[in-house]
Amino acid sequence: MVAPFGDRLRRARKRAGLSQRVLAVESGVSLSLIRKLEQGERQDTRLETARRLAAALHIPTTALIAAEAGDAAPASGARAAHWADVQTALDPDVPDPRDLDEPPTLAGVRADLDLAITHYTSGNLAGIATFLPGLIRDANTLAGLTDRGRPLRMEVMQITGRLMTQTRNYASAEVAFSLAQAEVPDELHAAALANNTTWLLLRRGRLREAGRLAARWAESLEPRLSRATPEDLSAWGWLLLRTAATASRDARPDDAAHALRLATAAAVTMPPPRPGKTLSRAGFIRRFTRLTVGMQRAEQAMVEDRPDEVLRVARQVGAKHLPPTVGNRNRHLLDVAHAQVLTRQHRDAMETMLLVERDAPEWLPHQRYAKEVLARIVAKRRTLTPDMRRLADTMRLPL
Incomplete structure (x- = not known):
């Protein structure tokens, strides 16, 4: 059984030799909140507050949130119903309810995927919700008809996972990324999936997992800057930023600063965009x-x-x-x-x-x-x- 947050806080404070009052001063967290946490009147606290306390105690944030912060509840009511069809489409045991005369085509699914990405980047979440369930089903059907449809289905699952993460439907995001993992064709797509998965773990408060995943991939991808392509630099740079984000939240500022220095090197090395030339869309990697x-x-x-x-x-x-x-x-x-x-x-x-x-x-x-x-x-x-x-x-x- 995992000890409550207040018990872990009290033990860490005593080990550091600090009184509650001194910890309040050092962390900027109110004395009354520290007392409520240690006395069990408050069972948990925000990640930002945990980070402040951990920094004052000179321990990683994850030492305080040993159980890892639980998932934030997804949107409820009408907003949850908004994504119900997307969640159903991700379930392989639910048959396609549509009666279609013709099978989907590579060109048609790709065009719908481009539209989904456009809606996502412009923030039109309602727009993407209207046709994403059909796109998921078409991608599944196409992948069963031709091997060329499998990488396309992987891209559909990537954008679906990002959307579900954005709207705090974390369980559905995990399903989408798991389905994408089964179809990853190369290292660049795998890196993009690692970047997206790290973001999901970060939003769920699972700092230790997120940090390890991002750091492992950033180290694996580190390119020779003189020969790196824009895609290489972008994939590496985004994973370095995920590494920095988890490190800063885990009260490891030196690790975060190191990752940012490397990310700066990636950005400085990035060649200027050429007219008419865009990044490979591998896993929805954006230019860095x-x-x-x-x-x-x-x-x-x-x-x-x-x-x-x-x-x-x-x-x-x-x-x-x-x-x-x-x-x-x-x-x-x-x-x-x-x-x-x-x-x-x-x-x-x-x-x-x-x-x-x-x-x-x-x-x-x-x-x-x-x-x-x-x-x-x-x-x-x-x-x-x-x-x-x-x-x-x-x-x-x-x-």
């Missing part, structure tokens, strides 16, 4: 740039409670002027809003949140982080503006 690394640097600074550094890096990135579909731009802007709240720039923080809502209205409600940032903004106001009330309702902010 210095802006991508900059956003990760800001995220690491936010995890380490350095809001001034977040805003300094954000000025260099200039994400507000980037297209909404660029990399992790919208996630980065949540870090900016959080940093603005912590530096008492509440009006600016609200403007940043409204910008993200404008550009990614379907994406934003699925972000638990966004809800936490908005809660901080609302807590500082005696009277809410109409935009604050509307956004709080949209994101189902608890009363």
Whole structure:
């Protein structure tokens, strides 16, 4: 039986020779919360709080969350029903309910996959939900008709897994990635799958697994920079960023900084894009740039409670002027809003949140982080503006 979080915290604090009061000062976590955790009045806490406590105790975050944080509950009610057909289509025991006159074709499935990727990158989640179940079934049928359909089905499962991860349907994401694993044709696609799986593990709070997977693949993929292709550099760079993300959350800032230095080398080496030339779509790998690394640097600074550094890096990135579909731009802007709240720039923080809502209205409600940032903004106001009330309702902010 795994010891409760409070018991692990108390033992770690005593081993470090700190009183509850000193730990509160060192970590920035309130004394009352530490007492409630150790006394069992609170059974768990946010990953960010665990990281603060672990950093103050000079231990990895995973030493405190030994059981690994449980899955966040997927969206409920109407939002869960939104994805019910996708989840059903992933079940191999459920027959295709459609009565189709003609079998799917390679060209048709590929065109639908391109449309799915376009919807995903633009944040049109409702759009992709309408036809993704049919795409999954067509890909399964095609893979049974021709060997050329198998790699295509793998790509469909990759984008499905990413979508399920994004919408917090984690069990379905795991099924999709498992199905993709069975069809991986080469190392580049396998690396992309590792990148996607690491993201899933990270969102589920399984830091140790995520860190090991990302680090193992980053080490395996490390290229000779003088000969590396854009695809090689992008795959390596994204896995380095996953390594940095898990390390920073696990209170290992030196490991995170090392991964970011290597990621910077990958971005600097990346040749400029040539007109008409795009990356191979292997596993939905996106182009890796210095802006991508900059956003990760800001995220690491936010995890380490350095809001001034977040805003300094954000000025260099200039994400507000980037297209909404660029990399992790919208996630980065949540870090900016959080940093603005912590530096008492509440009006600016609200403007940043409204910008993200404008550009990614379907994406934003699925972000638990966004809800936490908005809660901080609302807590500082005696009277809410109409935009604050509307956004709080949209994101189902608890009363």
